[in-house]
Amino acid sequence: RKEVEQDPGPFNVPEGATVAFNCTYSNSASQSFFWYRQDCRKEPKLLMSVYSSGNEDGRFTAQLNRASQYISLLIRDSKLSDSATYLCVVNMSPGGGADGLTFGKGTHLIIQP
Amino acid sequence: NAGVTQTPKFRVLKTGQSMTLLCAQDMNHEYMYWYRQDPGMGLRLIHYSVGEGTTAKGEVPDGYNVSRLKKQNFLLGLESAAPSQTSVYFCASSPSTSVIRYEQYFGPGTRLTVT
Numbered sequence: 531r532k533e534v535e536q537d538p539g540p541f542n543v544p545e546g547a548t549v550a551f552n553c554t555y556s557n558s559a560s561q562s563f564f565w566y567r568q569d570c571r572k573e574p575k576l577l578m579s580v581y582s583s584g585n586e587d588g589r590f591t592a593q594l595n596r597a598s599q600y601i602s603l604l605i606r607d608s609k610l611s612d613s614a615t616y617l618c619v620v621n622m623s624p625g626g627g628a629d630g631l632t633f634g635k636g637t638h639l640i641i642q643p
Numbered sequence: 644n645a646g647v648t649q650t651p652k653f654r655v656l657k658t659g660q661s662m663t664l665l666c667a668q669d670m671n672h673e674y675m676y677w678y679r680q681d682p683g684m685g686l687r688l689i690h691y692s693v694g695e696g697t698t699a700k701g702e703v704p705d706g707y708n709v710s711r712l713k714k715q716n717f718l719l720g721l722e723s724a725a726p727s728q729t730s731v732y733f734c735a736s737s738p739s740t741s742v743i744r745y746e747q748y749f750g751p752g753t754r755l756t757v758t
Binding site for chain 1: 674676678683684685686687688691693699701733737746747748749750751752
């Protein structure tokens, strides 16, 4: 069974702090990895793709650990506007097909003033 | 550039009624998807399409049908609605380039309640 697991939280973090959360996936042949952000009662929006070498976009850093089958998201200098649910998405189709995207249930982050 | 749009935004159906949800995208994307999102669950793929005139089943296709007669539109049909189909439905699209990446763009969702 294909699975993507996330700690649902909530993570309550003071403004300005650094927060990190992980996501584990079950299929070692997974091809591509993403973090999406979803605000309450809104659609998911792509935050960043996760590359093998790791990648950074402003205050956000994503890492991939294939050996342990997890990806991580680090948010530095957190802002009130970072409060959202963060969805881990993994393409677990062997050929990377369009039906292979598997979504985690999300990690709920609350930034407190 | 509207991106991905969905109609209607909200709908209440009685058990046994039928309806069609419309998804439209103006980004010339090849791939389109229908998901449902339920409390405590991740998004689950209902059906998807890799091009005009093609459709395929996802993880939870039962009780739904789809059609992709035009590249920009993807329709989701419920022939006989059941309370278990109460959910938020999201449509998404993605370009066919960068094949392994499938960065998806989502519509705003349709909130469906079946009583």
